[in-house]
Amino acid sequence: MLKSTRDIDNLLKKHENYRESCLNLIASENYASNKVRSYLSCDFGNRYGCYVTENPQEREYTGNKYIYEFEMATQELVKDIFKAKYADLRPISGHMAGMSVVLALLEPGDLVIEVHLKDWGHGLVGPMCQIRQFNETIDVKYMDFNEDRAVDIEKLKVQVKELKPKLVIMGGSGTIFAEPVKEVRELADEYGFLIAYDASHVTGLIASGVFPNPLNEGAHIMFGSTHKSFPGPQGGFVVSNNEELIFNVGNTISPSLVTSHHLNRLPALATSILEMKKFGNDYGKQIVKNSKALAVSLEKYGFNVLGKNRGFTDTHLLLIDLGDIIDIAPAQYLEKAGILCSDDFSGNSTEVRIGTPEVTRRGMKEKDMETIALFFKRILLDKEPAELVSKDVEQFNRQFLGTEYSF
Numbered sequence: 001m002l003k004s005t006r007d008i009d010n011l012l013k014k015h016e017n018y019r020e021s022c023l024n025l026i027a028s029e030n031y032a033s034n035k036v037r038s039y040l041s042c043d044f045g046n047r048y049g050c051y052v053t054e055n056p057q058e059r060e061y062t063g064n065k066y067i068y069e070f071e072m073a074t075q076e077l078v079k080d081i082f083k084a085k086y087a088d089l090r091p092i093s094g095h096m097a098g099m100s101v102v103l104a105l106l107e108p109g110d111l112v113i114e115v116h117l118k119d120w121g122h123g124l125v126g127p128m129c130q131i132r133q134f135n136e137t138i139d140v141k142y143m144d145f146n147e148d149r150a151v152d153i154e155k156l157k158v159q160v161k162e163l164k165p166k167l168v169i170m171g172g173s174g175t176i177f178a179e180p181v182k183e184v185r186e187l188a189d190e191y192g193f194l195i196a197y198d199a200s201h202v203t204g205l206i207a208s209g210v211f212p213n214p215l216n217e218g219a220h221i222m223f224g225s226t227h228k229s230f231p232g233p234q235g236g237f238v239v240s241n242n243e244e245l246i247f248n249v250g251n252t253i254s255p256s257l258v259t260s261h262h263l264n265r266l267p268a269l270a271t272s273i274l275e276m277k278k279f280g281n282d283y284g285k286q287i288v289k290n291s292k293a294l295a296v297s298l299e300k301y302g303f304n305v306l307g308k309n310r311g312f313t314d315t316h317l318l319l320i321d322l323g324d325i326i327d328i329a330p331a332q333y334l335e336k337a338g339i340l341c342s343d344d345f346s347g348n349s350t351e352v353r354i355g356t357p358e359v360t361r362r363g364m365k366e367k368d369m370e371t372i373a374l375f376f377k378r379i380l381l382d383k384e385p386a387e388l389v390s391k392d393v394e395q396f397n398r399q400f401l402g403t404e405y406s407f
Contacts, residue, residue: 021394022393023339025354040265047064078269087238118344118349157187166194207276208284210281232269295313316355330352333379337390
């Protein structure tokens with residue numbers, strides 16, 4: 001039980017010490033700079049900035065004179081870095097941003113095609129339909145992937161022709177290659193559906209210029225989060241070049257999903273965008289270099305790294321299939337050795353997702369990926385005791401507690 005602020009301080013200190021001892025390869029996490037973190041405690045955190053989409057300058061609460069100015073200026077930064085005409089920053093998470101897009105663009109009875117959890121989808125519409133009201137109004141199907149974890153475009157062509165969806169959602173939490181958005185846009189124009197792109201995982205790579213911008217490729221609307229490959233505060237956004245779509249999404253976001261949209265994240269987000277403008281291209285390139293180097297090293301040691309026929313990965317993450325190497329939850333077992341990563345979210349496969357955003361941000365380069373791969377070999381293939389490996393992991397990780405590519 002927390003009885004005083006000293007208890008709070010002690011528990012937070014334990015957490016910080018623990019995370020500094022661990023090698024963080026969770027693809028959906030990153031390390032924000034001290035400058036970005038400092039703005040999360042600003043006065044905006046206790047204020048309301050509610051507005052309707054049509055008139056963002058007309059706030060429901062008074063006292064918004066400079067909050068309005070700051071929010072609109074941050075919108076301009078977001079529009080600039082993602083090359084979009086319109087933006088909405090009110091979603092407080094990437095998942096909330098995705099929900100707002102789905103609810104804004106679909107009518108009762110419409111069908112949506114998305115990426116299934118088993119293929120490292122984000123679990124957006126499928127889990128939404130676990131709620132009866134959504135299940136009775138939204139029909140959801142799933143696109144197929146090939147053995148290299150790339151969208152099977154030929155099967156998708158057959159799907160859209162037969163099923164006639166209203167919306168196709170591309171992108172997910174296991175994106176290792178750019179999706180064929182241009183080809184899907186040709187199908188969209190022919191069959192009359194909309195394309196939404198879930199950029200939550202690749203926002204940092206898009207902003208860095210090392211991953212194709214889905215809006216430029218033909219997506220009608222894009223949503224995502226700002227804390228995965230993008231090293232900002234937790235939060236969400238929606239961008240589009242279509243005014244009607246962004247208007248409808250905005251009217252869905254507020255007041256039905258969000259009223260207070262956690263304004264203190266906006267100065268932190270603005271700062272992280274400015275960092276990305278200055279350092280992002282170098283950061284993005286190094287992330288991909290590290291991902292490829294880690295994949296090559298893991299494969300050398302005998303691991304089944306997916307996507308081999310296409311060079312393993314072009315993003316901030318890689319996928320390995322452990323097969324019968326381990327018969328318990330891999331991520332929990334690896335955590336005992338101080339290695340943090342993610343199991344397959346469907347719970348039905350032996351795949352593990354490994355991400356490089358944070359270790360890159362902390363200063364690791366290609367040569368360090370060989371060391372990381374060796375840790376995986378020792379714990380999973382050589383079956384060394386986890387407590388022995390964890391000591392070496394901690395000693396290695398504590399060499400990289402700085403923050404690069406930042407102010």
